[in-house]
Amino acid sequence: MSRLFRSLQARLVLAYLLLVLVAMELTGVFLLGSLESYYLNSFRTTLSAQAQLLGGMAIAHLAPAGGVGPDRQAIANLVANWPAETGISVAILGSDGEVLGASRRQAALVGQRLQTDEISHALGGSVGELVARDPETGERTMVRATPLFSGGRVVGVVYLKGSLERSDEVLRNIRRLVLVATGIALAVSAVLGTALARTITGPVRELTAKATAMAQGQFDQSIPVRSGDEVGRLAETFNFLAGRLKETLAEISGERQKLETILAYMADGLVALDREGRIIKVNPAAARLLGADPGTLTGLRPAEAWPDSPVAELLERARTQGESGSLELRPQGERGPVLVAEATPLRGEGDAPAGAVLVLHDITELQRLDQMRRDFVANVSHELKTPLTTVKSYVETLLDGAAEDPELRTRFLGVVEAETDRMVRLVRDLLQLSQLDQGTLQLDLQPVSLPELVEGVLARLSPAWSRRRLAVEWEWAPDLPLCLADRDRLEQVVLNIVANAVEFTPEGGSIRLWAGPDPGGAPGSPGSYVRLTVKDTGIGIPAEDLPRIFERFYRVDKARARTLGGTGLGLAIAKQIVEALGGDIRIASEVGKGTEVTVLLPVAEEAADEEGPAETERGATAG
Secondary structure: OOOOHOOHHHHHHHHHHHOOOOOHHHHHHHHHHHHHHHHHHHHHHHHHHHOOOOOOOHHHHHOOOOOOOOOOHHHHHHHOOOOOOOOEEEEEEEEEEEEEEOOOOHHHHOOOOOOOOHHHHHHOOOOOOEEEEEEOOOOOEEEEEEEEEOEEEEEEEEEEEEEEEHHHHHHHHHHHHHHHHHHHHHHHHHHHHHHHHHHHHHHHHHHHHHHHHHHOOOOOOOOOOOOOOHHHHHHHHHHHHHHHHHHHHHHHHHHEEEEEEEEHHHOOEEEEEEEOOOOOOEHHHHHHHHHHOOOHHHHHHHHOOOOOOOOHHHHHHHHHHOOOOEEEEOOOOOOOEEEEEEEEEEEOOHOOOOEEEEEEEOOOOHHHHHHHHHHHHHHHHHHHHHOOOOHHHHHHHHHHHHHOHHHHHHHHHHEEEEEHHHHHHHHHHHHHHHHHHHOOOOEEEEEEEEHHHHHHHHHHHHHHHHHHHOEEEEOOOOOOOEEEEEEHHHHHHHHHHHHHHHHHHOOOOOOEEEEEEOOOOOOOOOOOOOEEEEEOOOOOOOOHHHHHHHOOOOOOOOHHHOOOOOOOOHHHHHHHHHOOOOOEEEEEOOOOOOEEEEEEEEEEEHHOOOOOOOOOEEEEOOO
């Protein structure tokens, strides 16, 4: 039973039934009370009318002219012949309360003195009334004693007594009807209440089922709104809550996915421990830097994951002692990356220890750049020291008297001039590199014809490659589009590449230049490109030197390069200029077979749509 009434529907139905029962009972009580009052008033009116009529006739016999006493016989005849209502008995009393005449039902009272309360009220001048149950018949009766006045005094009383059985029978029938109606109303209310309760409990059950599904992770839940009442508003609120919850969880999931993506693609490694000291997160960078599989590390303690590494001790100290710390290490040996590990404790609520996090920074490139910086300073110092030393020694020699010899003076001043030019070229190249690094080099981009530019470069270098008896071949596609470049800077690049090919190709060798459209273009750069290839049969570049060929001051054959007057900055400048123009430069080489340099340059917009089938057009050829 208690489980039954824990149901909302059962409680609602019970409430409906109690409400109907109370309403019917109150209605019945009010109705029966009103009917009883109505019947009593109606019966009282009947008795009052009878008393007035009978009293008007009886006055003359109660106080006859001449001052004699009441005419008993006349009163008896009057009462005996009085057409009283059915169930009403009549009696006339004298001023002393003696019954002077009575109907058949009260004939035994004639000659008796009645001293009831209602008669006493009537003898006192007011109407006396009593509603009571007759001890003989058990029926309710109404007794009404009405005083009769003559000469300002009470001369008699009209005593009427009537049965209320008819009205009581009507009231009993009505009471039975009320009880039957109450039963029918309760039955109908139970049926309608159940149906009505279902309109409330049905959506509540549906809401409960949807909420349970949401609690199980099914967030795409909604309830149809079937009404505009509280239940409908509850459904609207649930749908709004479900939508907001879905959006919030989607945002949280998105943020988590972003965090996972950031951790997955961040360059620094990250290892996180929980409060028990077990690994809960290792991003791919950390696994790569530490040389481990991230799937096998989760759930392990640092000492289990890296038994012989100081990383474990660093993490444990941060977790247990709350101390931040860092160290430098090479977890994969001398050939592996150089790392800086930084451990920091994690704090939860109330500043309670919640674990630790380790961040790994790969400083291999930083160390390499630092070494390059030191090498750069050393190279610049060396490049300046050699010509300065030469200039100083020749100037001192001239000051010591060599200036007196015209031939010697001319030769020494020529050396000083050459070394000065060398230093000027070095400073100029350094300034240009600085501008390229800072992005301050001004580029005048315009459509440039490669055939015209290359032929100009070959003409400038013609004495050099003719002197070395080199075969130079220059070809380009007839539909070669214009490239978008700064003419002077591009000429500097081509001049540097071709000059290197001339200088490092033995006598009798060959140099082949070719230009044509290259739809593939530079890696990561959309659009069409022009390809310029310079291929020689020179001494070639060792494979181990190719990765560093574009570094500043890097020379494959340092002694020969200095003899030829190079600064070691030409290819570095060429690479940065080409990249600033939006292109790319590549080198392929093999020792003893030669070198091939490829330059990719973007096509000028007005020429991009004019490309046709590529054929070969021959330019300058010499041997």
